[in-house]
Amino acid sequence: MNPLVMIPTYNEAQSIVPLIGELLERFPNLEILVIDDSSPDGTGKIVEDLGSPRVHLLKRGQKSGLGAAYRAGITWAQNQHQFSHYVTMDGDGSHRPADLAPMLARAANIDVIMSSRWMPGGEIRNWPKYRQFISQVGTSYARLALKLPFSDLTGGFRVYSAHLINRLQMSEITSEGYCFQIEMILAANAAGATISEVPVTFIERELGRSKMSRRIVLEALTKVTLWGWQNRFQSNADKLHYVK
Numbered sequence: 001m002n003p004l005v006m007i008p009t010y011n012e013a014q015s016i017v018p019l020i021g022e023l024l025e026r027f028p029n030l031e032i033l034v035i036d037d038s039s040p041d042g043t044g045k046i047v048e049d050l051g052s053p054r055v056h057l058l059k060r061g062q063k064s065g066l067g068a069a070y071r072a073g074i075t076w077a078q079n080q081h082q083f084s085h086y087v088t089m090d091g092d093g094s095h096r097p098a099d100l101a102p103m104l105a106r107a108a109n110i111d112v113i114m115s116s117r118w119m120p121g122g123e124i125r126n127w128p129k130y131r132q133f134i135s136q137v138g139t140s141y142a143r144l145a146l147k148l149p150f151s152d153l154t155g156g157f158r159v160y161s162a163h164l165i166n167r168l169q170m171s172e173i174t175s176e177g178y179c180f181q182i183e184m185i186l187a188a189n190a191a192g193a194t195i196s197e198v199p200v201t202f203i204e205r206e207l208g209r210s211k212m213s214r215r216i217v218l219e220a221l222t223k224v225t226l227w228g229w230q231n232r233f234q235s236n237a238d239k240l241h242y243v244k
């Protein structure tokens, strides 16, 4: 197994170094790609200055959303032709490297390992009630509308096999905010992927600021509703759309 951890960042100067340090130390065979949208706080420069051969930086011109960052990261990774798995992870310390060990272990023979904060054994620390509410309602709505039987569809901590990603039409996965996480599962499911959930502990950031916005919630609500209706009228719509 030869995983690449992709971390999108926008102003994570205070959190990124300890996160990278812990990942490198815990997992000797893993490499890291930070996808930074020219963070004004110098996150990109900090990553560059680490000078580690196992840490790569993809610099982008301006803040253009989580989805766009991941799409660019995946294209970069595919061009390297050396990684067996792509891990997606936030750069603010909310996703614990310790939880990655059981996720990677399960990923050996499953296409997508999703982390879940809402299944037994999962946990959320320090999130205000309204964020927990948005997360739970968002996942419940997407689960029902899209018939995706999972307990946490919006979490960004996952492991995908490169083999699966190569079968997806990534340019069709166009969501920008955390709706990207839902759309990835919609596409993976349409490709007939094996998908499994592992419980994790999510700890809200202590440093820096969340980029979550009303626009991001609205994007998810609108798109999930639209996809739900499309599926009702044409059951193979997702397969035609997302799978090569």
Ligand SMILES: Nc1nc2c(ncn2[C@@H]2O[C@H](COP(=O)(O)OP(=O)(O)O)[C@@H](O)[C@H]2O)c(=O)[nH]1
Pocket (backbone or CB within 6 Å): 007, 008, 009, 010, 011, 012, 035, 036, 037, 063, 064, 065, 066, 069, 089, 090, 091, 092, 094, 205, 209, 210, 211, 212
């Ligand atoms: N490159 C890039 N990263 C982003 C963007 N928006 C959010 N991120 C990163 O995505 C991760 C999750 O974002 P965060 O603000 O913590 O959202 P929250 O956890 O939903 O409150 C963090 O590592 C952010 O720095 C963006 O527009 N571009």
Ligand SMILES: [Mg+2]
Pocket (backbone or CB within 6 Å): 090, 092, 094, 205, 210
């Ligand atoms: Mg966060």
